[in-house]
Amino acid sequence: MSPFIYVRDLGKRFGALTVLDGVSLEVRAGEALALLGANGAGKTTVLRVVATLLRPSRGRATVAGLDCVKEAEQVRRLVAYVGHGSHLYEDLTARENLKFWMTLADAPVADDAIQGALAAVDLDRAEGERVRRFSAGMKRRLSLARLLLVRPRGLLLDEPFASLDQAAKKWLAEHLLAFKAAGGAIVMSTHSFGRELDVADRVAILAEGRVVLDTARAGLAADELQRLYALHAEAEA
Amino acid sequence: MSFARRALIVFWKDALVERRTKEALNALVFFSLVLLFVFQFALGPDRERLVALLPGLLWLGFVLSGMLALGRSFLIERENDCWEALLLAPGDKSAIYAGKLAGNLALMFTVEALLLVLFTVFFNLDLTGVLPALLVVVVLGTVGLATLGTLFAAMTADLRARELLFPVLLLPLEVPVLLGTVKATEAVLSGEGLAAASHWLALLSAADAVFVVVGFLTFEFVIEG
Numbered sequence: 001m002s003p004f005i006y007v008r009d010l011g012k013r014f015g016a017l018t019v020l021d022g023v024s025l026e027v028r029a030g031e032a033l034a035l036l037g038a039n040g041a042g043k044t045t046v047l048r049v050v051a052t053l054l055r056p057s058r059g060r061a062t063v064a065g066l067d068c069v070k071e072a073e074q075v076r077r078l079v080a081y082v083g084h085g086s087h088l089y090e091d092l093t094a095r096e097n098l099k100f101w102m103t104l105a106d107a108p109v110a111d112d113a114i115q116g117a118l119a120a121v122d123l124d125r126a127e128g129e130r131v132r133r134f135s136a137g138m139k140r141r142l143s144l145a146r147l148l149l150v151r152p153r154g155l156l157l158d159e160p161f162a163s164l165d166q167a168a169k170k171w172l173a174e175h176l177l178a179f180k181a182a183g184g185a186i187v188m189s190t191h192s193f194g195r196e197l198d199v200a201d202r203v204a205i206l207a208e209g210r211v212v213l214d215t216a217r218a219g220l221a222a223d224e225l226q227r228l229y230a231l232h233a234e235a236e237a
Numbered sequence: 238m239s240f241a242r243r244a245l246i247v248f249w250k251d252a253l254v255e256r257r258t259k260e261a262l263n264a265l266v267f268f269s270l271v272l273l274f275v276f277q278f279a280l281g282p283d284r285e286r287l288v289a290l291l292p293g294l295l296w297l298g299f300v301l302s303g304m305l306a307l308g309r310s311f312l313i314e315r316e317n318d319c320w321e322a323l324l325l326a327p328g329d330k331s332a333i334y335a336g337k338l339a340g341n342l343a344l345m346f347t348v349e350a351l352l353l354v355l356f357t358v359f360f361n362l363d364l365t366g367v368l369p370a371l372l373v374v375v376v377l378g379t380v381g382l383a384t385l386g387t388l389f390a391a392m393t394a395d396l397r398a399r400e401l402l403f404p405v406l407l408l409p410l411e412v413p414v415l416l417g418t419v420k421a422t423e424a425v426l427s428g429e430g431l432a433a434a435s436h437w438l439a440l441l442s443a444a445d446a447v448f449v450v451v452g453f454l455t456f457e458f459v460i461e462g
Contacts (some may be wrong), residue, residue, distance in 0.1 A: 053321060076327045091254045103246040104333075108240055129255075138455020139317075205298045 001051035004029045004064055004154055004185040005050060005079075012045050012209075019045045021209040022059070025187075029153070032186035034217070036229060037206035043189035044083070046206070047156045050187065051081035063154060079154035080147050086139040087146070090132040092140050094123050097131060103148050117148040121171065136163040136174050139178065146171060155179065157188040161196045173199050193222045193229070205232050240332045247336025252343065254313060261309060265348045272298050273359050275353075287360055292422035296415065298352050299345075299375070300382065306344045307386035308403050310337060320394070324460055333400050336454035338387045344384075345379050370425045377441040378418035384448040385410055391455035392459050418440035 003026035012020040020042045027033045033045040036219065048054040050061050052072040061068040063075045087096050102109045118124040121141040131139060138165050145219055147155065155176070161169050176186060176199045178215040190196060197203065203225065207212040220228075255261055276294050279288055314320040323333055340426075353375075357364055364371060389407045393399040416442045424434035431438060 051325065053324065073327060076325050081321075081325060083318060083321060085321060087319055087322035088317050089250065089254060089313070089319060090316060091257050092250065096250075096253070100246055100250050101322065101326070104243055104323070104328070106243070106328055 002065070003027060003030075005187060006065075007050065007059070008061075009059035010046065010049060010056050010061060012042075012049065012054065013057045019209050020049075020056070020059075023206070023211055024059075024210065025204060025211065025214070027154075027185045027187055027202075029185050030180055031184045031201045032180055032188065034197055034200035035187065035189040035206055036191070036193075036225075037189075037202060038214055041206040042209040043206055044158055045120055045209075047083070047158050047187060047189060051156050052076055053081070074212065077108055078152060079156055080150050080152040081156040081158075082143055082147065082160060083158045086131075086143045088131045088139055088142060091130055091131045091198060093128050094118060094134075094145075095127045097142065098146060101158065102149055105150055107150055113149060113223045117145040118142075120148055120175075121145040121168075122135055137165050140164055141171075144175070147174075152184070154185040155184065155188070159190055160188055161190065162194060165234060169196065193226050197222070197225070207232060239268070240266075240329055243328060244330035244339065247333050248339040248343075250338035251259055251313070251337065255340075255344065261306055261344055262347065265306060265344075266351060268305060269298060269302055269348060269352050269355060271336050272301065273355050277359050286425075288426070291356075291360070292419050292426055295356060295422060296351075296378070296419050297419075298356075299349050299378070300411075300415065302352065303345050303379070303382045303386065304346045304404055304407070306348065307383065307390050307407075308400065309339050309400060310387065315394065320460075325363035330460060331453045331456040333460075334391075334452060337391070338383055338452070341387050342379065343385045346382055349375055349379060367425050367428070370431045371422065373431060374418055374421045374438070374441075376419075377438065378414055381414035381418075381441060381448055382411060382443045384445065384452045386400055388452045388456060388459060391407065391456065413440055413444040417444065 005027040007023055007025040010020050010023040011018070014164060023042065023046055025033065025046070035046065037043050038112065045054065049056050049064065050068055052068050052075050055069055063078050066074045068075050092100065095118065098114045098117065099109055101208070115124060118127050121144060123142055123145065126134070126138065131142065144160070160172060164172060180186060181191065187200070200217045203215055203217050203220070204211050206226065213228060240439055280290065314323060351365070356362060389403055393403045393406065396402055416438045421434035421437040421441065425431065
């Protein structure tokens with residue numbers, strides 16, 4: 001089976017600064033890859049290149065065989081990206097935000113579908129409130145609710161568990177496992193070695209723009225992973 | 238259908254946020270009042286001077302308030318990285334431009350209507366006889382300002398020096414619109430009618446047509462960087 005997300009020899013420079021230096025990764029449908037690494041290791045840059053937000057300086061990234069630079073429009077229909085920003089308008093309500101983004105994505109905007117997505121992230125009672133009054137965790141949940149409605153085939157998540165309380169983390173982990181089981185591909189960056197990593201089938205450690213370790217998650221305990229991280233990532237830094 | 242639906246939702250979002258916050262409208266109304274006080278103070282009661290300067294003053298008010306409105310039209314997209322999500326939304330990006338342009342036009346027309354009323358009150362003018370002709374000039378001039386202004390606002394939204402660069406880039410290209418509007422307004426206010434300013438109106442219409450086409454064709458490249 002050919003990989004759903006394929007990254008080969010990816011390089012990215014911002015002026016004199018090299019952020020990515022020959023990153024190669026593959027993620028198949030139904031698989032989740034966790035990117036670990038210190039701040040500035042290049043995790044977010046990899047996600048942004050695959051999401052079509054950045055053009056690589058060298059190398060290639062594809063999604064379902066589609067080039068992330070030349071066929072960006074088609075790639076955008078296949079993957080959804082959730083970055084550090086919530087992508088929410090503070091002076092619209094939760095429901096209005098979902099309606100706006102669904103319409104802009106040309107997705108069907110059924111009231112009961114929006115209601116269902118809000119209920120799934122436990123925000124149905126706050127649907128009429130302006131996002132400005134939401135906590136950081138509520139905003140995170142609402143931006144994840146958007147993914148339920150868009151139904152992408154791949155998810156690119158930049159620290160998706162940040163700002164979430166325990167219940168929301170559990171909900172997200174369950175949702176990601178269900179998404180994988182349905183054949184979806186996930187690439188997520190994280191700083192956590194905890195239970196959030198149970199979602200991942202593979203773990204890649206990045207250091208100074210290079211993949212220093214790409215290994216299966218199964219059978220890898222958190223302390224063993226931390227030892228490997230210290231060995232590879234911190235040694236490089 | 239999809240294009241219109243997507244353009245309409247962008248307009249709906251901007252209008253709803255403005256209706257709730259009134260950020261732009263409050264600032265523009267206050268700015269207009271200050272501007273009129275300054276004009277009134279500078280010109281005094283001399284009607285002859287006023288008649289000669291009125292077209293320029295009117296458009297100075299429209300352009301300055303328009304620049305304020307246009308310059309901040311993409312700032313809402315910077316909050317929470319919404320700009321990023323707009324870029325990632327699949328489909329024709331010019332629908333976003335159309336929605337933003339409609340929002341800017343609605344805001345500018347509202348402020349211009351208010352400015353016109355205030356001008357008549359502050360300077361004791363009677364515009365009833367020339368109002369239909371004046372509205373033609375105002376609509377053509379505002380479309381010219383808003384089409385290019387919306388494009389340049391998108392272009393400079395992510396720049397650190399956007400407050401400086403936005404007018405510096407925009408105003409030189411708006412020279413045909415500024416000339417056409419002031420000259421056509423002069424003809425209308427002096428009672429000569431639109432026929433006397435037909436060549437200025439032709440220039441305005443041509444500039445509007447070019448700016449609309451440029452706006453729709455280049456917006457995607459502007460936001461893709």
